[in-house]
Amino acid sequence: MKENEKTIARPEADAVVLFSGGLDSILAAKLLEEQGLRVRCLHFYSPFFGDPGAIGYWQRTYRLEIEAIDVGEDFCDLLRRRPEHQFGKVLNPCMDCKILLLRHARRHMERLGARVIATGEVLGQRPMSQRRDALNVIRRDAGVEDVLLRPLSALHLPPIPAEEEGFVDRSRLLGISGRGRKDQLALAEKFRLTRIPTPGGGCRLTEKENARRYWPVLRDMPHPVAADFHLANLGRQFWLERHGRRFWLSMGRNVRDNEALAAALRDGDARVGLAGLPGPVAVARCGASWPADVLADAAALTASYAGKATAAAxxxxxxxxxxxxxxxxxIWRGPIEPSRDTGWQEPLWEPAREEIREEQRLRIQALEQARLARKEARRKMAADNGEPATADAEPLQSPSENV
Ligand code: SF4
Known part of the structure; x- marks a missing residue:
């Protein structure tokens, strides 16, 4: 018997559920379990979202089987290439994110021999990625049209084959829509969920405070990876423009930050600090190759946050x-004067937002120009062959949308 036949003969689950830890994903899983399906929840995590450390708590509290899946590097690849469907209001590429996660889910569904991918999405709950047209684009681009089920809103959507064949009992799915939470809370009561997760939140890319940290990494690091964005989540962030390039320093605000920063050091980094005096941990990403004047100013900045160093000075x-x-x-040692006036600056959201908007505008413009050029080439070829011009078959680039 071939390997894939074994998988199909003995599936480990009937349905996989994209599990964020939010109420809607819990309810989606419970609705399917209620009709006797074996459910495996998939919790995707990255530097921007997810909490693999909470899996044990969720399993105990909601009595669900949950698997943690790291999509950090794939997500960084998405950000490096820039999202096809643009960023939302902050740095959140929601449509591309959902497509990426659903593609992963499909692979796990097949690995487990399951027939359905379910999500807790509710039609009309969010303007961007849960609108009907956006849902359709996501289903199509992720290649999950035949298996994607939204148990909470299923009655507003066409049935998938698993419903038509009776594998999933459609009559036991729901027709919730809109932003309200009344139906979900009633359902939580029915399933006797004693701990209701608070709505919203959970994705750092939707928060300006975090997006301002990520944007310089995305803009200035040659090939940012998940470890870079993990570092950007820590402590205070500083950037310095000098010698025609930008330098990045992360500094601890407390013991917890300092421990996390010390653990985040990688080959090629430098730990900047004070000789013989206590002070915050500061990580210079790629700092082993920084010029001495930049290291000196990084140390001067670090010293300005160290009480004993400023008192000594x-x-x-x-x-x-x-x-x-x-x-x-x-790799370097020298005298310094504690100072915050060394050119190092904490990144701000407003200028970042302007840069992101301008970058998106230029990208959409370039895509549109390329589309028009292809159209013109087709028209010319048709004219050369004496054929009538055909209609423009290419869809327009989807507009920038907001969450
Ligand atoms: S808010 Fe958007 S980018 Fe963030 S996890 Fe959700 S879908 Fe993905």
Whole structure:
């Protein structure tokens, strides 16, 4: 017997459910379980969303089987290439994100021998990615039209083959739509869920405070990966423009940040700090190759957040900064004056937003120009062959939409 026949003969689950930890995804899983289907929840996580550490809690609290799946690198690839359907109001590429997650879900569905991918999406709940036309684009581009089920809104949507064949009992699915939560709360009561997750939140890409941290990484790092965005989540973020390039420093605000930053050091980084005095942990990404003047100013900035260093400088004592490789080898040491006026700046959201808008505008313009050029080439070819011009078959680029 071939491997895939074995999988089909002995499926490990009937349905996989995209599980965010929010109420809607819990209810989607419960609705399917209620009709006797074996459900495996998939919890996707990345530097921007997800909480794999909560899986145990969710399993105990909601009595669901949940698997954590890291999509961080694939998500970074999406961001590096820029989303095909544009960013939403902040740095959230919701449609592309859903397409990516559904493609992953399809692979896991097939691995488990399941026949259905279910989500907790509710028609009309969010303007962008849960509108009917957006849902259709997502289904099509993710290649899940034949298996994607939205149990909470199924009665507003055409049946999928699993419903038509009776594998899923459509009469036990729901027709919820809109932004209200009344129906979901009633359902939670019916399923005796004692702990109701709070709505919204959960994705850092929708929050300006986080997006301002991510944008310089996306703009200035040559090939940003998940570890870079994990670093951007930590402590204070500073950027310096000098010598025709930009330098990135992350600095701890407390013991927890400092521990996380020390753990985030990678080959090629430098740990910037003070020689012989306590101070915050500061990670210079790719800092092993920074010029001495940049390391000196990074150390001066770090010292300005260290009480003992500033007090020593005020007493007229010389304070020394230093930079070390992750394994502790010193690569620079020199006298510094604690100072926040060294050119290092914390990234702000407003300028980032303008840059993102301009970048999106140029990208849409370039796509439109390419589309028109292809149309013109087709027209010319038809004219050369003596054929009548055909209608423009290419769809327009989908407009920028907001969450
Ligand atoms: S808010 Fe958008 S980008 Fe963030 S996880 Fe949800 S769909 Fe993905």
């Amino acid at each position: 005020q007493r007229g004592e010389t304070v020394f900064g230093r930079a070390q490789t992750p394994d502790g080898r010193e």
